[in-house]
Amino acid sequence: MTTQFYPGQTLGIIGEGINGPMLVQAARQMGFKVTVYSPDEKSELVHIADNYFVGTYYDWEKLKTFAESCDFITYESQNIQIETLNFLQKYGVLPQGTEALEISMDRLMERALLEENNINVLPYASAIDLNDIVTAAATLGYPIVLKPIQKNINPQLARVIDGPASIGRAAELIDNGTFIVESWLSDMRELSIVAAKGVDGHIEMFPMIENIFDNGKLVESLTAIKVPDEIEFEMQRIVNVVGDALNYRGVYQVDFYLTTTGNLMVKKLVATLSQESAIFGQVTNLSVYEQHIRAIAGIPVSVVTSSAPAILVPFDNLDNARLQTQWLIKDNWHFTFYHNAGYSLHAVHGHFVATGAELQYLIDQVEATKILLN
Structure with a gap:
């Protein structure tokens, strides 16, 4: 070949x-x-x-x-x-x-791969009927979340169960196939590392990012974030282990949960490009798109260097008056419009990436515009 x-x-x-x-x-x-x-x-x-x-x-x-x-x-x-x-x-x-x-794309296969490589995941169990869910809840403790085994099944089928009184909410879902029942943590950071694996197996990583979601929808992604060195080193180690374990060439992503007590667990794997990885087009020496093509074309993947902190913010309303105002006055906001690319899948029209010398300044700048309220 x-x-x-x-x-x-x-x-x-x-x-x-x-x-x-x-x-x-x-x-x-x-x-x-x-x-x-x-x-x-x-x-x-x-x-x-x-x-x-x-x-x-x-x-x-x-x-x-x-x-x-x-x-x-x-x-x-x-x-x-x-x-x-x-x-x-x-x-x-x-x-x-x-x-x-x-x-x-298969949550059970994904967890099997991670566990085979001694990588921590949230406690979970599989369920095919309501009795399985009740048993899992007794073992895991409330709250729990139900997720279809296949990730490309309607995300609306995911459901958080707060306690025994709300277990009935699962009854309407269970006929849709096999689910996993997973412990639910509400107070945690969601971090990601995007990497590329080349034809020779060499892996290069982009800077760590933090993602903030609201009901499963990406609200913003931030880079040049800080975590303890031992946490970052462990994340990088896991990304290398996952990359070595996968028969794959190209860009991939490992998403993590980091609890307030410092526990690190893998949330999921992404075996292609993601929405949030677009942030690197503004802050590194090459984009994820060029790096992906280098990997699949057999060109050596490039060493990634970071140049600036940044925040990526998706938007879904081109007529938003606040957005139009910032379009005219922000010299450090870089806009990308999706036109008719994936709108039906993502319900977003584009994103902007705000860049600057300090991440906290960018956070304050975005919050001051109240863009995130819309």
Whole structure:
């Protein structure tokens, strides 16, 4: 199998997420032609690529033609069916493979990988009926959270159970398949490290980021954050262990929980690009998009250097008066608009990255605008 690719060859991109357009731009800047496959003929991907195919993820004849027209292929979000990617591998080269994505999208497989490598996760149990949930709750203690085994199942099926009186809330969910029952921690930080694994197995990491969510929706991501050295070293060790364990090339991400008592646990794995990793386009010597392409094209992944603290804030209303005001007056806010890239999946129109010399100044600046209230 070919493992190295050169300017003038064609990269195929399949997906409908927010990272696609930026990945296209990075690939073209690096000299590659780009052919995309999207289920949406109005997608921004379709309009900026050199060539495109529009079809469902089960249009096998069209997918075959797409794969054969590309020298190598990448998926740019986790919302691509494994069956579709396995089919593409019959007719084209997919350097990322499918093993890592399959593991990262299945919560039980993901936890098995982590536990095999002695990596801490939140206490959990699997459940197929209400009795299993009751038993798990007795073992884990309340509150607990129910999550479908498959991550691409409707996230609304996740449910926090506060105590025995609310256990009935799980009854309406359990018919939807197998769940995991997990301990629920409310007072903790959520941290991530984005890394890239190259063709030679070498792993390079981007600076640590902290993510703040509201009901599962990303509110902001911050970089140049501080944690105790031993915590950061352990996070980096885990990222290396995970990268070595996965049969994978490209950018990946490990998300962590850090409790107030200093306990570190892995929240989840992401076997591709994420929304929050876009922050690095403004604060490091290269973007995650260039690094991802370097990895899958067989080019040595670059050493990552950080240049400035930053905050990434998604927005979902272009008519927001506060946002329009900041557009006119903020010289350190850098805007990215998604147009028709992944809107149906993420319900966001874009993000801005605020950069500066001190993170606390940026936090105060964003809070003063009250942008986060909308």
